[in-house]
Amino acid sequence: MSTLTPVGGPALLPGRPAVSLRSTRPRHGESLVRFLLRVAAILTIVITGGILIALLVPSIEFFRTVSVFDFLFGDRWAPRFADASFGVLPLVTATAWTSGIALLVAIPLGLGAAVFLSEYAKPGLRKVLKPVLEILAGIPTVVFGLFALQFVQATVFRGVFDLDTGAFSVLAAGLVMGVMIVPTIASISEDAMSAVPLSMRQGSAALGANRMQTTVRVVFPAALSGIIAAIVLGVSRAVGETMIVAIAAGGQARIVTGPLEQGQTMTGFIANAALGDSRVGSLEYDTLFAVGLLLFLVTLLFNFISIRFVRRFREIY
Amino acid sequence: MTFLTTGLGAHIRSASIRGKVRGGEHSARSVLFLIALWLCLFVAFGVLLTLIITTLIDGSSRLDSRLVTEYPASGPERAGLRPAILGSIWVIGVTAVMTIPLGVAAAVHLEEFADRKKWFNRAIELNVQNLAAVPSIVYGLLALGFLALLGVQNKNIVIGGALALGLLVLPVIIISTREALRAVPLEIRQGSLALGATPLQTVWRQTLPASVPGIATGAILGLSRALGEAAPLLVLGALVFVSFDPNGLLSGYTTMPIQIFNWTSRPQAEFHELASAGSILLLLILLAMNGLAIFIRNRYQQRW
Numbered sequence: 001m002s003t004l005t006p007v008g009g010p011a012l013l014p015g016r017p018a019v020s021l022r023s024t025r026p027r028h029g030e031s032l033v034r035f036l037l038r039v040a041a042i043l044t045i046v047i048t049g050g051i052l053i054a055l056l057v058p059s060i061e062f063f064r065t066v067s068v069f070d071f072l073f074g075d076r077w078a079p080r081f082a083d084a085s086f087g088v089l090p091l092v093t094a095t096a097w098t099s100g101i102a103l104l105v106a107i108p109l110g111l112g113a114a115v116f117l118s119e120y121a122k123p124g125l126r127k128v129l130k131p132v133l134e135i136l137a138g139i140p141t142v143v144f145g146l147f148a149l150q151f152v153q154a155t156v157f158r159g160v161f162d163l164d165t166g167a168f169s170v171l172a173a174g175l176v177m178g179v180m181i182v183p184t185i186a187s188i189s190e191d192a193m194s195a196v197p198l199s200m201r202q203g204s205a206a207l208g209a210n211r212m213q214t215t216v217r218v219v220f221p222a223a224l225s226g227i228i229a230a231i232v233l234g235v236s237r238a239v240g241e242t243m244i245v246a247i248a249a250g251g252q253a254r255i256v257t258g259p260l261e262q263g264q265t266m267t268g269f270i271a272n273a274a275l276g277d278s279r280v281g282s283l284e285y286d287t288l289f290a291v292g293l294l295l296f297l298v299t300l301l302f303n304f305i306s307i308r309f310v311r312r313f314r315e316i317y
Numbered sequence: 318m319t320f321l322t323t324g325l326g327a328h329i330r331s332a333s334i335r336g337k338v339r340g341g342e343h344s345a346r347s348v349l350f351l352i353a354l355w356l357c358l359f360v361a362f363g364v365l366l367t368l369i370i371t372t373l374i375d376g377s378s379r380l381d382s383r384l385v386t387e388y389p390a391s392g393p394e395r396a397g398l399r400p401a402i403l404g405s406i407w408v409i410g411v412t413a414v415m416t417i418p419l420g421v422a423a424a425v426h427l428e429e430f431a432d433r434k435k436w437f438n439r440a441i442e443l444n445v446q447n448l449a450a451v452p453s454i455v456y457g458l459l460a461l462g463f464l465a466l467l468g469v470q471n472k473n474i475v476i477g478g479a480l481a482l483g484l485l486v487l488p489v490i491i492i493s494t495r496e497a498l499r500a501v502p503l504e505i506r507q508g509s510l511a512l513g514a515t516p517l518q519t520v521w522r523q524t525l526p527a528s529v530p531g532i533a534t535g536a537i538l539g540l541s542r543a544l545g546e547a548a549p550l551l552v553l554g555a556l557v558f559v560s561f562d563p564n565g566l567l568s569g570y571t572t573m574p575i576q577i578f579n580w581t582s583r584p585q586a587e588f589h590e591l592a593s594a595g596s597i598l599l600l601l602i603l604l605a606m607n608g609l610a611i612f613i614r615n616r617y618q619q620r621w
Contacts, residue, residue, distance in 0.1 A: 030516075030517045033517055034426075034517065036422065038430070040426060041422075041423040041427055041438075041441050042441070043419065044445050044487070044488070044491070048444050048448060050463065051459045054461075054463060055455075055458060108357065110357075110361075111357075112354050112356070112357025120351065129358075131611050132362075134538075135604065138538070138541055138542060139365070139368070139600065139603070140544075140545025140546070140547070140574050140603065141547070141548075142577050142599075143368070143545075143577075143599065144368070145578070146577070146593065147368045150589060150593075151367070151368075155371075186361075210344070211341075211342060211347070233450060236452075241452070242453065242454045242547075242548035242551075243548055246551075247582070267454050274457075274551055274554070280465045289462070292454070292455055292458040295452060296452070299452055300447065300451075303450040303451075307443065307446050
């Protein structure tokens with residue numbers, strides 16, 4: 001759409017004079033600027049490479065001491081104890097609990113909000129709600145964390161419901177994280193549903209379907225790949241979210257077996273361990289990067305799945 | 318592109334489907350479905366509203382001038398955010414200076430000059446999309462590793478924090494700049510080229526000026542995200558007791574979200590009030606930035 005091909009247009013004219021329309025004089029300044037622009041773009045690749053190297057080098061050091069198998073399948077995480085143990089499963093289970101709870105909240109709420117905005121809301125209401133949703137997506141996660149710790153866990157869970165839980169729980173962190181992800185899922189799947197051509201809705205209506213049937217049986221399936229992309233991106237955000245879990249999920253790395261327990265997630269560990277002053281090159285320092293590498297790979301996987309699905313829904317129409 | 322069609326679609330849709338047979342719209346299932354949708358919206362907005370209200374209630378008692386003039390202290394009644402506010406300004410300022418030119422340049426290359434048929438350019442695109450979704454804490458680790466590589470002893474320096482946040486913001490700026498450039502019609506470029514401008518002059522004098530509102534909106538939204546971000550700076554050791562005003566690129570610093578996190582993790586209730594008051598201030602700043610972005614978008618965005 002926006003490449004500059006028309007420059008070569010006149011080539012089609014008959015009896016074209018034998019002069020080139022390209023500039024005769026080399027423009028060194030111009031090629032320099034274009035080179036710089038290209039360097040800026042290539043820098044993004046360099047950053048990815050940098051992330052990989054930055055994570056890999058200390059991780060390799062780490063895996064010289066701890067075997068990959070012990071790391072991935074060990075069920076005791078105690079990197080600072082005298083009898084140190086580096087089984088990452090406790091961190092993984094805590095991440096799975098918080099992310100799972102968050103998605104149980106975020107997927108229905110986000111999709112419901114998206115369907116409403118895309119199919120039911122009048123243009124005026126839509127015009128108000130969409131920017132509000134965007135602004136809410138920008139609330140800092142520290143504020144969400146404070147809310148999870150003080151209001152959800154302390155006031156609601158322990159105060160109102162009198163639940164048997166400590167100062168922290170994966171439930172409080174997960175629920176609040178779910179609300180945090182709602183705008184992400186709502187906004188992307190709303191885009192996908194709005195991209196479904198109007199003619200499909202009209203065809204469905206012409207066949208006698210009401211608005212709900214049209215939404216559920218025509219628009220939703222047509223936008224499915226975009227919706228899946230939104231959900232997968234939500235998963236990736238939940239797994240990578242740090243401050244909410246660092247504040248409200250707790251700091252003890254144990255295998256989490258219930259939603260009211262506390263647990264330390266992968267991101268929570270990195271945030272917490274970084275507080276202590278670990279020397280560059282020490283095993284503690286390398287541990288940070290090993291967990292970071294695992295986190296990066298997991299989110300990378302989800303991101304690529306998401307991007308693939310987005311591509312599909314863009315190509316159809 | 319999609320933005321335009323959706324706006325138009327919603328308009329036509331509500332006009333055209335409204336007029337059809339109403340019978341099916343009032344079946345029990347339809348009504349229940351609509352109620353469920355309302356409920357989703359209501360719950361989501363309700364929780365977020367509760368968040369804002371509880372924060373306001375908790376923090377209002379400490380929302381006074383001490384909050385912005387005092388330094389952190391061991392006694393909650395004398396503690397304030399002054400160095401954290403200045404630290405945030407320093408870090409975000411340096412981030413903006415580093416990231417905006419770089420991001421715009423990369424976007425101009427990808428959108429105006431890069432040949433999309435080449436695999437390398439497609440790889441760059443895919444990579445930018447992926448970078449936008451990398452967890453922020455990983456950028457903190459990257460900056461930490463980078464500083465260690467340079468042999469920097471003290472990792473709590475403004476430029477280090479700006480580096481981490483810059484990496485975080487860069488994909489956001491690239492993506493929004495590309496969208497802004499894409500919205501400029503091809504005819505503008507063709508007209509410029511037909512008058513003898515070189516491709517670069519076309520970009521500099523026509524395409525870029527026309528897309529400034531879109532770029533500004535994207536940049537402000539990206540920077541406001543960076544302003545609220547704490548995780549990467551936590552990794553970089555920004556959680557320190559700073560009782561001085563940061564005064565340079567190599568100065569120690571702490572930022573508002575970090576200071577709020579610090580107060581959150583104290584046991585005394587007074588510190589939690591202080592954290593809520595800090596949150597209100599942070600939310601107000603972010604609201605102002607977002608409002609500015611939306612204002613620029615609505616006021617200056619050209620519809621072609």
